[in-house]
Amino acid sequence: MKKKAYIKADEAETSFGLFKGLEVRIGQIVDDEWDEPMGPTPMPGPTTLRSWDYKLLTKYQPSYMPYCQVCCLCTFGKCDLSGDKRGACGLDMKGQQARIVLIAANMGCSAHLAHARHLVEHLIEEYGPRTKLIQGPGTEIHAPVSRLVTGMRPRTLEDASIILDYCESQLTHTMSATHTGQEGSWMDFESKVFHTGMIDQLSMEIADLVQVSTLGMPQADPDAPLVESGFGMMDTNKAIILTIGHNVVPASFITDYITENKLNDQVEVGGICCTAWDITRHDPKAKVIGPISWQLRFIRSGKADVIVVDAQCIRTDVVTEAKKVGSPVISTSDKAVMGLPDRTDDSIDSIVEEIVSGKIPGAYISDPHKVGEVATRVALAVKPVRRKKRYFPSAKKIQQLAQDCQKCMECVRACPNSLNVQEAVLAAQSGNMQPLRDVFKNCIGCARCEAACPNDFELHTWMVAVSQKICENEKFIVRTGRGAIQDTEIRRVGQPIVFGEIPGIIAHVGCANYPGGGQDVHDMAEEFAKRRFIVVTSGCAAMSAGFIKDENGQTIYERRSGEFDAGCVVNVGSCVANSHIAGAAIKIAAIFAKRNLRGNYAEIADYIHNRVGAVGISWGAMSQKAASIAAGFWRLGVPVIVGPHGSKYRRMLLGRADRDQDWMVYDARTGERVYTAPGPEHLFYAAETVAEANVLTAKLCIRPNDTSKGRAIKLSHYVDLHEKYMGYFPEDVWKYVRRESDIPITLKDKILAQMKENKWKERPIPDPTLLKEQVFTGGE
Amino acid sequence: MMRATPWQTGEICGPVSAKSLNKPEQLKRVWSKAKKPLMIVGSKASTIKFGKGDMIDFSIEFSKITKTPIVATGGAVKHFIERGFEGAKSMGVMEIVGYLQDPKWKGPHGQGPHDMILTHSLPYYMEWTMLSGIMNFARHIVPISLSRYYQPHATWSMPNLKEKNYQELLKGILVFVGGGK
Ligand code: SF4
Ligand code: SF4
Ligand code: SF4
Numbered sequence: 001m002k003k004k005a006y007i008k009a010d011e012a013e014t015s016f017g018l019f020k021g022l023e024v025r026i027g028q029i030v031d032d033e034w035d036e037p038m039g040p041t042p043m044p045g046p047t048t049l050r051s052w053d054y055k056l057l058t059k060y061q062p063s064y065m066p067y068c069q070v071c072c073l074c075t076f077g078k079c080d081l082s083g084d085k086r087g088a089c090g091l092d093m094k095g096q097q098a099r100i101v102l103i104a105a106n107m108g109c110s111a112h113l114a115h116a117r118h119l120v121e122h123l124i125e126e127y128g129p130r131t132k133l134i135q136g137p138g139t140e141i142h143a144p145v146s147r148l149v150t151g152m153r154p155r156t157l158e159d160a161s162i163i164l165d166y167c168e169s170q171l172t173h174t175m176s177a178t179h180t181g182q183e184g185s186w187m188d189f190e191s192k193v194f195h196t197g198m199i200d201q202l203s204m205e206i207a208d209l210v211q212v213s214t215l216g217m218p219q220a221d222p223d224a225p226l227v228e229s230g231f232g233m234m235d236t237n238k239a240i241i242l243t244i245g246h247n248v249v250p251a252s253f254i255t256d257y258i259t260e261n262k263l264n265d266q267v268e269v270g271g272i273c274c275t276a277w278d279i280t281r282h283d284p285k286a287k288v289i290g291p292i293s294w295q296l297r298f299i300r301s302g303k304a305d306v307i308v309v310d311a312q313c314i315r316t317d318v319v320t321e322a323k324k325v326g327s328p329v330i331s332t333s334d335k336a337v338m339g340l341p342d343r344t345d346d347s348i349d350s351i352v353e354e355i356v357s358g359k360i361p362g363a364y365i366s367d368p369h370k371v372g373e374v375a376t377r378v379a380l381a382v383k384p385v386r387r388k389k390r391y392f393p394s395a396k397k398i399q400q401l402a403q404d405c406q407k408c409m410e411c412v413r414a415c416p417n418s419l420n421v422q423e424a425v426l427a428a429q430s431g432n433m434q435p436l437r438d439v440f441k442n443c444i445g446c447a448r449c450e451a452a453c454p455n456d457f458e459l460h461t462w463m464v465a466v467s468q469k470i471c472e473n474e475k476f477i478v479r480t481g482r483g484a485i486q487d488t489e490i491r492r493v494g495q496p497i498v499f500g501e502i503p504g505i506i507a508h509v510g511c512a513n514y515p516g517g518g519q520d521v522h523d524m525a526e527e528f529a530k531r532r533f534i535v536v537t538s539g540c541a542a543m544s545a546g547f548i549k550d551e552n553g554q555t556i557y558e559r560r561s562g563e564f565d566a567g568c569v570v571n572v573g574s575c576v577a578n579s580h581i582a583g584a585a586i587k588i589a590a591i592f593a594k595r596n597l598r599g600n601y602a603e604i605a606d607y608i609h610n611r612v613g614a615v616g617i618s619w620g621a622m623s624q625k626a627a628s629i630a631a632g633f634w635r636l637g638v639p640v641i642v643g644p645h646g647s648k649y650r651r652m653l654l655g656r657a658d659r660d661q662d663w664m665v666y667d668a669r670t671g672e673r674v675y676t677a678p679g680p681e682h683l684f685y686a687a688e689t690v691a692e693a694n695v696l697t698a699k700l701c702i703r704p705n706d707t708s709k710g711r712a713i714k715l716s717h718y719v720d721l722h723e724k725y726m727g728y729f730p731e732d733v734w735k736y737v738r739r740e741s742d743i744p745i746t747l748k749d750k751i752l753a754q755m756k757e758n759k760w761k762e763r764p765i766p767d768p769t770l771l772k773e774q775v776f777t778g779g780e
Numbered sequence: 781m782m783r784a785t786p787w788q789t790g791e792i793c794g795p796v797s798a799k800s801l802n803k804p805e806q807l808k809r810v811w812s813k814a815k816k817p818l819m820i821v822g823s824k825a826s827t828i829k830f831g832k833g834d835m836i837d838f839s840i841e842f843s844k845i846t847k848t849p850i851v852a853t854g855g856a857v858k859h860f861i862e863r864g865f866e867g868a869k870s871m872g873v874m875e876i877v878g879y880l881q882d883p884k885w886k887g888p889h890g891q892g893p894h895d896m897i898l899t900h901s902l903p904y905y906m907e908w909t910m911l912s913g914i915m916n917f918a919r920h921i922v923p924i925s926l927s928r929y930y931q932p933h934a935t936w937s938m939p940n941l942k943e944k945n946y947q948e949l950l951k952g953i954l955v956f957v958g959g960g961k
Contacts, residue, residue: 063878065913069794080795082916093916414789418904452789515903647874647909654878658885686874688854688906689823695855696872726870727858 034153039600042151043166046173046195049635052602053191055770056609056637059662060653060683062190064097067650071096074180089180098189099178101627101651105193106175108628109200111312112576113167114335115247116207118311120160122249122368123214129158133209136219138486144586144597145205145579149198151599160206167206170199197631198601204629205579212483215252217281217573222489222563224482224571227280229288230474230547231298236387239267239379240303242327244295244318245310246575248278250332253372254308255283267376272298273313274539274574280480281573288478290547291512291540292622293445297464297471300325302391305379307362308371311335313511313623319361325391328355328378329362332371340364348373356381392465393458395433402428404455411459414452416645417442417515421449421459433466440467442517444620478546479557481538481573485584487591489564493534494592498611500710502566503717504701505534507581508541510618510626513645518544520643520690521619525556525569527694531717532566533701538578541619542571578629582636585612602771609637610665610768613701613714615680616640617693621649630684639680639700641693646686653683657732665704667766671775674766676704677736691725698722704768708741715751716744734758738765784939787929788904793912798930798937804949804956807936810922811957814896818887819843820876820910821868822902823854828928829943830950835901838950840865842898845959849889851876853902873906877913883920893920899934900926907931926953 041048069082071091079087086092091099123131133154135142146154146163154160174192177183183192211217218224234240243251251269258267269286271279272295276288289298295315298304302325309318311333319338322329331338343351343363348370354360355378365371393401402425411421419442424435440463449459464471496502506528508521521544529535537545546555560569564584572580589595589607597604608614616633618626621642627649630640634653642649656662657678667674679702687693698718706714715736722730734754737743739762743751754760769775784800786792801807819842825835836859843850843865850868852860857870869888871879879885886892897914899907907925911933914923925931928946930939941949 061878063874063881063913064917065877065909066916067909067912068792069796069916082794082796083919410789413787416788416905418788448789644903644906647906650909650912652874652878654875656879656882682875685872686906688873688903691823691855691858692853692872725855725858727861 036596036598038151039596039598039603041601042599044149044601046170046177046192049195049601050188050191052605053194053635054187056194056634056683057187057190060655062098062186063652063654064094065647065650066093066097067648069093076180091184094186095184095189097651098186098193099183101649102174102189102193102196103178104624104649105196105200105628105631106171106178107624108626109171109196109203111625112200112207112628113164113171113203115311115576116203116210117164117168118247118333119207119210119249120157120164123210124157124161127157127214129156129161131157131214133157133160133213134219135209135212135484136221136486138488139220139484140487141587141590141597142484143205143209144583144590145202147597148586148599148601148604149202154206154209157210160210163202163206167199167203170195193631194635197628197633198635200628201579201582201632204576205583207576208483208573208579211248211278215248215282217278218480218482220484220486221482222561222570224281224480224562225284226477226557227284227286227288227480228475229290229478229543230476231290231294231471232474233287233476234270234289234303235268236303238265239305239383241267241269241375241379242289242298242304242307243269243271243275243279243310244273244307244314245333246274246312247310247333248275248282250308250310250368250371251275251279252282253368254375255279255286257372257376259283261376263376267379275310277481277539277542277574284480288543291518291543293512296321296445296447296460299327300391300461300464301471302327302386302389305383305386306330306375308332308375309336309338312625323361326386326389328382330371330375331362331364332366332368334366337364344370352377352381392461392468395431395466398428398433398462398465399431401457402426405429406454408454410452410454411449414448416444416446416448416513419443425457425459428462436463437467437470439463444513474547476547476549476555477558478543478555479562479571481542481571481577482562483573483577484580485564485587487587490584490587490591493565494588496566497588497613498592498705500613500703500706500714503531503533503698503710503714504528504613504615505536505584506697507536507538507614507616508545508619509538509578509581509616509629510541511620511622512540512544513620513622513643514544515644519548521545522548522556524617524619524690524694524697528697529556529560529567529569534564534566535569536581537569537571538573538581539575545569575625575629581616582632585614585636585638588612603774605636606769606771606774609770611703611705613703614638615697615700617697618646619643619693621646634683639683639685641696641700642686643693644686644688649686652685654685655681655683657681657735665766665768665770666772666775667764668769668775669767674764676766676768677702679703679736695721695725702736704766708739708765711736711738711742712744715742716747719744719747734760738763784930784937786908786932787940788908791905791908791932793932796915797932798925798934800930800939801936802939802949804952807924807953807956810896810924810935814922816892816894817846817848817896817898818892818894819848819850820873820897820899821850821852821856822873822900822907823856824903825852825856825901826859828901831947836860836863838954841954841959842957843867845954846957848898849887849891851888856901873902873910877910880914880918880921895920896922896924898924898926902927904929908933926950
């Protein structure tokens, strides 16, 4: 393995001493100790895996649903692309849609990649470039995505930096393809979407690997700590520091400062969004307040004495919102400075003094060392005054204000979930606050209703205010992110997954743009965990899954094991820990099938696509990052389901169950082309309801390679869920029967009748592959 | 002709948008030309009122009068079965958009290819995205929205009607297609 590398650090501690202004150019990095042969595609460029992408994109064709019919990206435009028209640059509607998808994937990838880059640079500065990267015990195949994509084993921070160099170069190429007058083919745009998704997965793996290696987080630990979470868990007797975002560095300095100065009985730290997971991974005394959509409700409660924001998914009006309740804001990332004065180079005493006195609403401090002390000291200083204040209007005040409602319906029209805010306001006129509480239950906290209200009613605040009791009772115990899955766990479940006896791996990931509240995520996870699927969670979805208690007062994480096995519910961690879900699928190929990973992308993706019954679900997918995360799974051939709002990603990847030619594979043993059933049927799909998603999830776990026993198990879940949610026996079961032994015994009569009716014929179970070169005889 | 504004704030589209459907007779031309319509019924049908019943009842009645096949999305099929109506098939709405782009597709009942769709009772934004797919890439189909709120990507759509007017128009449509007696 030879790659050029260039490392730069302002200050680095090495075994030779402390270097200032260190710059190292490494001509080559040679991994002589690794005897795995290099595969065909180490560090692939934007078109290296194009033929693999084309295979998937032919089987799962994009179905576009444009969000607007014009393009306004350059001054040739606006161009009307409706009908058969083309823009001044020659692009047509399909091309434009694919281009928009690529732009979104690039935005998402760049956020993860910049996050990874910041972590690596910071950690090199703190610990030196030769710091070892450790994923945890039992992870001999550490960094599987890196091995697969780059052919490298990142063993030090320096290696991680080289991999990020590669990622950055790829992102530049794929982003540049979206410029006017570059790519013109929708298929090639889509292929680059896949490429960007793969690069995103790689950046996420690096981000999590470096933080897990250095920041004291659980390392592939099935018993990762159970931590306190929920709105009501925050102890108002202490000063409260609210952290929001995804990059744990500043927050980690806060908890470290608190611990070092023995202030734990006076201050506590809670997180919203992925920083919540990563801060509790770093320090389990910290708390998970809730998902992204809980920002406003918590900020407006006035409970936060200081708000510290880092990067991604932060409300961009955080400073304005915080001002309303007098909470100072500290921004810490160059990605989200939020208009605050830069005080990075000032003395800690002067920054604290100015914030506490109210001279400035907060500060931008890019040096995380300072953030820890400033945030803690400010929180302690402002808390006594802040606790005396009341931040929510009384029910009486709400009732009084509500009298002026103009019944204009603007609030309802503005609500993404069409919640009936107006009706709730009208009920409040007579003192009935229950409808406001009902709206709150399914509210995603966007405050669009407020922005629309001609009376400037603080409608979201009203909902939160009348739901205070509910909020105070939100106290949950959740398992924080464990990181990677161990090789030993994969060894145990690899065979039953590939043969289909563990019917699937279901990953609930992503944001909280839910159509009907977070409970849906919990219910879906429970539905499949109790059927002994492997359930994995991450990000905000991991919180929502844990925010429901059973009759014994236990959450899903207390009831279910954190070990990667049938019936588990395993939280891998924050968004960047999604890479471990891909990593687990990749490791199945390496451990169970002994396939080489090194620079061998297409073969492994083909293996996963045809054999590993994994399905990703992002029920509240909102961000561009969610789009790029999904794209990483698509390239591995893993289907992804999103909630109904996900239709706004404006393109699905759909299979055609009625076109037999789309479901042909090579039998690797003979080279023959063999028909397999439509499984997995789609690669990207927005489900309208939980009912639809549950049935589809079971169906998307079907893979050509299932053994008869595995297929029978998968079909019995599919039929059972279909009957439960659709109310009848599915009509397409016969298609999935290859030989009679595939039929679940208890359903034999019905399925046999269906087979007869459809003139079913027995067919072989192939050793399935889409790649001719995988045929043992060389495809001849 | 006056065009209505999309119901959900911000869901505006582009140069082409639906004509406002206020009276059943406005459908005369497109309806008489339609040879193979398909009704797409969304998951909210059992929660949207029609007369003393709901939009499942409306759909059943419409289908019985006009012999229009029904495809129910998001699990709505369960309600048709519970009411003893056997004719509804089930598909995902995103699947339907994909399939309808193929002019040769025979439809969920094998009675196509369809040249008209009548949609209602989906989440507003999903009907919006689905109809965008149809308008842009399935131009052999005339999409009619029978939802209460304006769907700009349809050919005809109701201009955010008051509940009372919506009910009247739905009833009027049943009469217009030969029923409602
Ligand atoms: S990029 Fe092309 S389609 Fe878009 S505005 Fe410019 S010329 Fe028109
Ligand atoms: S804050 Fe809640 S109720 Fe208001 S528009 Fe957003 S989701 Fe709807
Ligand atoms: S927008 Fe404001 S004034 Fe209009 S109905 Fe809603 S609460 Fe009333």
